[in-house]
Amino acid sequence: xxxxxxxxxxxxxxxxxxxxxxxxEVVAPATRKRVLDAIAALGYVRNESARMLRAxxxxxxxxxxxxxANPFFTDVARGAEGVAEAGxxxxxLCNSGQNQRREDRHLDLxxxxxxxxxxxxxxxxxxxxxxDELVARGTPVVLVDRGSKRRDRCSVAxxxxxxxxxxxxxxxxxxxxxxxxxxxPVSIRQVLERHDGAAKALAESGAELLLFETDSxxxxxxxxxxxxxxxxxxxxxxTAVFCANDLVALGVLQEMTRRGVRVPQDLAIVGYDDIxxxxxxxxxxxxxxxxxxxxxxxxxELLLDEVASGERHKxxxxxxxxxxxxxxxxxxxxxTRAVT
Amino acid sequence: xxxxxxxxxxxxxxxxxxxxxxxxEVVAPATRKRVLDAIAALGYVRNESARMLRAxxxxxxxxxxxxxANPFFTDVARGAEGVAEAGxxxxxLCNSGQNQRREDRHLDLxxxxxxxxxxxxxxxxxxxxxxDELVARGTPVVLVDRGSKRRDRCSVAxxxxxxxxxxxxxxxxxxxxxxxxxxxPVSIRQVLERHDGAAKALAESGAELLLFETDSxxxxxxxxxxxxxxxxxxxxxxTAVFCANDLVALGVLQEMTRRGVRVPQDLAIVGYDDIxxxxxxxxxxxxxxxxxxxxxxxxxELLLDEVASGERHKxxxxxxxxxxxxxxxxxxxxxTRAVT
DNA sequence: GGTGGTACTTGACACGTTTCAACGATCGGG
DNA sequence: CCCGATCGTTGAAACGTGTCAAGTACCACC
Numbered sequence: 001x002x003x004x005x006x007x008x009x010x011x012x013x014x015x016x017x018x019x020x021x022x023x024x025e026v027v028a029p030a031t032r033k034r035v036l037d038a039i040a041a042l043g044y045v046r047n048e049s050a051r052m053l054r055a056x057x058x059x060x061x062x063x064x065x066x067x068x069a070n071p072f073f074t075d076v077a078r079g080a081e082g083v084a085e086a087g088x089x090x091x092x093l094c095n096s097g098q099n100q101r102r103e104d105r106h107l108d109l110x111x112x113x114x115x116x117x118x119x120x121x122x123x124x125x126x127x128x129x130x131x132d133e134l135v136a137r138g139t140p141v142v143l144v145d146r147g148s149k150r151r152d153r154c155s156v157a158x159x160x161x162x163x164x165x166x167x168x169x170x171x172x173x174x175x176x177x178x179x180x181x182x183x184x185p186v187s188i189r190q191v192l193e194r195h196d197g198a199a200k201a202l203a204e205s206g207a208e209l210l211l212f213e214t215d216s217x218x219x220x221x222x223x224x225x226x227x228x229x230x231x232x233x234x235x236x237x238x239t240a241v242f243c244a245n246d247l248v249a250l251g252v253l254q255e256m257t258r259r260g261v262r263v264p265q266d267l268a269i270v271g272y273d274d275i276x277x278x279x280x281x282x283x284x285x286x287x288x289x290x291x292x293x294x295x296x297x298x299x300x301e302l303l304l305d306e307v308a309s310g311e312r313h314k315x316x317x318x319x320x321x322x323x324x325x326x327x328x329x330x331x332x333x334x335x336t337r338a339v340t
Numbered sequence: 341x342x343x344x345x346x347x348x349x350x351x352x353x354x355x356x357x358x359x360x361x362x363x364x365e366v367v368a369p370a371t372r373k374r375v376l377d378a379i380a381a382l383g384y385v386r387n388e389s390a391r392m393l394r395a396x397x398x399x400x401x402x403x404x405x406x407x408x409a410n411p412f413f414t415d416v417a418r419g420a421e422g423v424a425e426a427g428x429x430x431x432x433l434c435n436s437g438q439n440q441r442r443e444d445r446h447l448d449l450x451x452x453x454x455x456x457x458x459x460x461x462x463x464x465x466x467x468x469x470x471x472d473e474l475v476a477r478g479t480p481v482v483l484v485d486r487g488s489k490r491r492d493r494c495s496v497a498x499x500x501x502x503x504x505x506x507x508x509x510x511x512x513x514x515x516x517x518x519x520x521x522x523x524x525p526v527s528i529r530q531v532l533e534r535h536d537g538a539a540k541a542l543a544e545s546g547a548e549l550l551l552f553e554t555d556s557x558x559x560x561x562x563x564x565x566x567x568x569x570x571x572x573x574x575x576x577x578x579t580a581v582f583c584a585n586d587l588v589a590l591g592v593l594q595e596m597t598r599r600g601v602r603v604p605q606d607l608a609i610v611g612y613d614d615i616x617x618x619x620x621x622x623x624x625x626x627x628x629x630x631x632x633x634x635x636x637x638x639x640x641e642l643l644l645d646e647v648a649s650g651e652r653h654k655x656x657x658x659x660x661x662x663x664x665x666x667x668x669x670x671x672x673x674x675x676t677r678a679v680t
Numbered sequence: 681g682g683t684g685g686t687a688c689t690t691g692a693c694a695c696g697t698t699t700c701a702a703c704g705a706t707c708g709g710g
Numbered sequence: 711c712c713c714g715a716t717c718g719t720t721g722a723a724a725c726g727t728g729t730c731a732a733g734t735a736c737c738a739c740c
Contacts, residue, residue, distance in 0.1 A: 050696035
């Protein structure tokens with residue numbers, strides 16, 4: 001079932017059928033109708049491969065995320081979707097699951113499909129050969145949620161150092177002198193910067209930040225970190241926990257509640273991302289909000305601009321500012337004690 | 341940068357390059373090496389459009405979900421991913437956002453791309469012309485999380501009536517005589533069956549189920565339903581709430597906690613889906629667990645079988661059984677009172 | 681030295697579309 | 711009655727790949 005069949009049925013040439021589909025205004029109304037009728041009668045569907053082969057590039061862009069089950073990324077995806085659709089491109093969602101091999105495989109297949117461009121949160125943003133090749137061969141790439149100074153690609157990110165600082169200042173202001181940081185691994189730059197931002201802010205008021213590193217940023221790892229914290233002797237126990245993301249924070253909250261620790265009276269908790277479930281937790285979580293949908297929208301706009309402008313496009317590195325949302329989980333003023 | 345460039349560089353014909361890529365064993369080792377070197381030197385990447393055009397069909401399958409932000413669907417996606425990858429197909433994730441127009445548009449584009457098949461939770465499963473056309477023209481389709489008796493496609497679903505029944509029996513056994521159902525709209529078959537299953541089970545012990553219909557199954561709507569329930573006069577107030585899904589249940593939990601209602605002592609809550617956040621809630625949610633990843637895996641297996649077997653394939657309708665997971669939010673025995 | 685066989689390699693075609701130069705028909709103006 | 715212009719339509723070529731019949735070179739064997 002191809003364009004020639006339609007042409008035969010409508011008693012015109014293949015070129016005319018193509019014109020009806022792509023430049024209807026150049027075809028005489030009567031002919032156009034005959035062709036459209038034939039298309040409907042035969043149930044003809046365009047062959048995108050053939051169009052693409054002829055055109056040289058597709059009409060799709062891809063978003064490669066680290067973890068499809070993390071609400072942070074699904075919100076980024078929703079932001080990207082809208083812009084892509086408005087720009088006439090289809091958005092393909094791919095999940096690397098934090099696995100370099102799977103990420104590479106996705107990039108291979110996407111490049112073979114000649115996608116217009118790729119939005120990606122790479123597993124490893126410093127030594128990513130596969131990604132560098134992709135860029136070098138001319139596929140537009142925008143880094144999402146990863147700051148960068150590279151001249152050959154755009155990036156959109158959120159200032160993680162500032163996010164950490166906001167959390168640190170908030171906890172210091174509420175009278176906390178000893179705070180735990182739960183999350184990891186710290187080899188991930190995001191995690192490290194959030195930690196460092198908070199540590200610096202706390203140090204300014206003479207408070208300290210203790211690192212409880214986890215294997216990943218999941219609910220289960222949050223529970224583990226909470227157990228480690230709760231088992232410290234009372235005198236050395238932190239009075240607050242700042243978590244690398246909300247999944248970890250939810251794990252901490254759950255484990256602490258299970259152990260009868262009152263939140264926020266005995267322990268304050270601050271998360272990161274402000275996913276929907278942060279507010280919906282039975283003790284609503286204080287969290288550092290990232291403009292997730294905005295991140296997706298802006299990244300897609302940058303990508304589509306590069307696709308449209310080609311050589312004229314100027315690569316940009318956009319950094320958004322996070323925002324602290326104070327909720328019940330940390331909203332309690334601690335009586336300041338003498339430092340031991 | 342095409343196969344001919346590579347051929348020229350390696351001083352062979354285009355056909356030989358193609359053979360190196362597709363049937364390396366028929367090419368002499370020395371020639372093969374020359375070609376592979378040329379490919380590496382030029383950074384050649386296969387053109388999938390041309391392959392597909394030649395082959396007639398692609399190597400991708402699509403999963404079209406109702407809401408990418410609902411953890412239920414992301415878990416289904418993870419199940420599907422694994423099987424697709426093992427079968428050598430790439431999985432494309434598309435989001436309809438419960439919007440029929442967007443679903444139709446995705447199906448248009450997917451059919452134009454000649455995907456191998458489509459896994460879909462349709463917005464409307466009774467009068468879906470676009471989907472019927474797709475099937476009629478020969479694209480394999482598997483309905484996900486939607487029961488069906490249709491002879492022209494497979495389906496995988498979970499027994500919602502039974503899920504409702506499990507929740508109803510559990511609450512009746514815990515001594516509840518008046519239970520609320522929160523969720524909607526009831527025009528969605530899933531929601532209605534969960535309600536009916538619970539209503540029937542409760543009726544068997546002389547208890548009743550009051551419907552609090554919502555516009556959709558989101559956290560925000562759960563909060564609204566909770567407000568409506570809490571404002572009933574004490575004598576008519578239910579002692580338990582069964583929710584159409586966990587998002588609604590989290591909303592109910594949050595609003596009730598805010599109002600000082602103790603869960604589960606004053607009010608028991610049962611959710612549906614058993615998403616990760618159900619267990620991670622500060623008061624862990626009792627929930628009806630659906631085998632989400634299993635759903636994705638089985639659906640993909642059925643699809644790949646149809647792709648491979650063609651005419652020989654027998655369409656099947658698989659129904660899984662849900663399972664009640666009892667946690668703190670309902671784990672409290674109510675003192676039975678005389679019925680008023 | 682010829683025959684048959686084996687091991688590679690080649691060249692041309694087909695897939696379905698878009699594009700574009702060229703062609704044909706129609707018509708108004710001179 | 712012819713010319714030029716305008717409007718529609720056509721046919722062929724190209725996009726990059728896979729396939730396959732046909733070809734070449736080499737070798738062993740009689």
